[in-house]
Amino acid sequence: MARLSDLAVPLDLAPMEAKLVDDLPTGPGWRFEPKWDGFRCVAFRAGGEVELRAKSGKPLGRYFPDVVAMLQTLPVDRFVVDGELTIAVGGELSFDALQLRLHPAESRVRKLAAETPASVVLFDCLMDAKGRSLVGAPLIRRRAELEALFKRFKSQERISLSPSTEDPAQARQWLREVGAALDGVVAKRLDGPYLPGERAMLKIKRMRTADCVVGGFRYEHDSQLVGSLLLGLYDEAGRLDHVGFTSTISDAERPALTKRLEKLAGGEGFTGDRPGGPSRWSSGRATEWTPLKPELVAEVRYDHVTGERFRHGTKLIRFRPDKAPSQCTLAQLRAEAAPPRILAMTH
Numbered sequence: 001m002a003r004l005s006d007l008a009v010p011l012d013l014a015p016m017e018a019k020l021v022d023d024l025p026t027g028p029g030w031r032f033e034p035k036w037d038g039f040r041c042v043a044f045r046a047g048g049e050v051e052l053r054a055k056s057g058k059p060l061g062r063y064f065p066d067v068v069a070m071l072q073t074l075p076v077d078r079f080v081v082d083g084e085l086t087i088a089v090g091g092e093l094s095f096d097a098l099q100l101r102l103h104p105a106e107s108r109v110r111k112l113a114a115e116t117p118a119s120v121v122l123f124d125c126l127m128d129a130k131g132r133s134l135v136g137a138p139l140i141r142r143r144a145e146l147e148a149l150f151k152r153f154k155s156q157e158r159i160s161l162s163p164s165t166e167d168p169a170q171a172r173q174w175l176r177e178v179g180a181a182l183d184g185v186v187a188k189r190l191d192g193p194y195l196p197g198e199r200a201m202l203k204i205k206r207m208r209t210a211d212c213v214v215g216g217f218r219y220e221h222d223s224q225l226v227g228s229l230l231l232g233l234y235d236e237a238g239r240l241d242h243v244g245f246t247s248t249i250s251d252a253e254r255p256a257l258t259k260r261l262e263k264l265a266g267g268e269g270f271t272g273d274r275p276g277g278p279s280r281w282s283s284g285r286a287t288e289w290t291p292l293k294p295e296l297v298a299e300v301r302y303d304h305v306t307g308e309r310f311r312h313g314t315k316l317i318r319f320r321p322d323k324a325p326s327q328c329t330l331a332q333l334r335a336e337a338a339p340p341r342i343l344a345m346t347h
Contacts, residue, residue, distance in 0.1 A: 002047035008133040009080040014197035032171035035184040038086035063101040066113040082124035095306040123162040175206045205303040214296040225254040239272030244310030267293030297323040
């Protein structure tokens with residue numbers, strides 16, 4: 001009987017990683033793929049045994065029993081694949097739904113798995129059909145093995161093959177069009193081996209801008225100067241929802257900006273979703289914040305949106321005295337394309 005411990009690829013294999021660059025690489029020898037907005041996962045199967053490993057090396061199976069069960073039903077009883085766990089809600093990928101799975105109660109996890117089952121998007125194959133490791137093989141061979149393996153899976157609806165292209169024009173189109181459905185584009189060398197734990201791939205993110213209302217601010221830790229701006233956008237009902245923050249404020253700007261913000265203090269701040277809970281960017285920082293009158297508009301640069309919020313901190317570009325706060329709406333963050341459309345590009 002096949003066992004996971006007998007596979008040619010060890011369970012503690014560290015996934016190959018990517019480094020962030022400003023633009024797509026030029027010249028021949030590159031393959032481009034969408035960068036999916038999910039949990040990175042290396043999946044191992046040997047007979048009835050299935051193991052899911054996160055980028056950190058920690059097991060993911062207890063949080064995704066639906067994926068374990070799905071992989072156990074595939075008509076191939078031995079494989080090692082690299083991919084992304086995703087959950088679609090309303091036709092769009094939901095990173096929040098993935099995070100909800102990381103719950104200590106097994107009953108809660110199984111309830112979520114039944115309500116919003118996860119899927120797997122595959123982009124690499126680390127073991128061939130004869131059980132030999134492909135870690136040292138070039139990408140062009142690993143991709144061919146992946147496509148052959150995917151055909152043997154016989155169209156399981158919750159497992160997909162990520163599109164790929166050698167055409168930089170197609171990659172640029174993904175960056176222009178896919179918006180919040182993806183986290184960018186990844187570039188890989190066709191002749192490159194799989195380098196565990198190394199940043200041997202390149203990732204390119206589409207940086208976009210939005211005009212936001214400054215609904216509040218936080219002081220720097222142990223300081224009387226502003227540390228970060230709390231950003232808001234109006235929903236369809238006219239409520240100002242907290243959508244993220246920016247902390248890219250130079251030390252030279254802080255004194256004058258603090259005085260400007262303090263003059264706006266005393267407003268109601270956010271009237272919809274409000275800041276709360278531990279600070280995302282500093283777990284040790286107090287969560288107190290100062291609400292402001294909704295009069296100041298800031299243009300910020302961001303890379304990704306999930307659940308109508310900025311996933312990461314944004315970069316402050318400039319203030320917009322020419323922009324009315326009421327013009328700053330959530331419509332700026334809507335996804336331009338849904339995941340099924342992108343997966344349909346697979347060839």
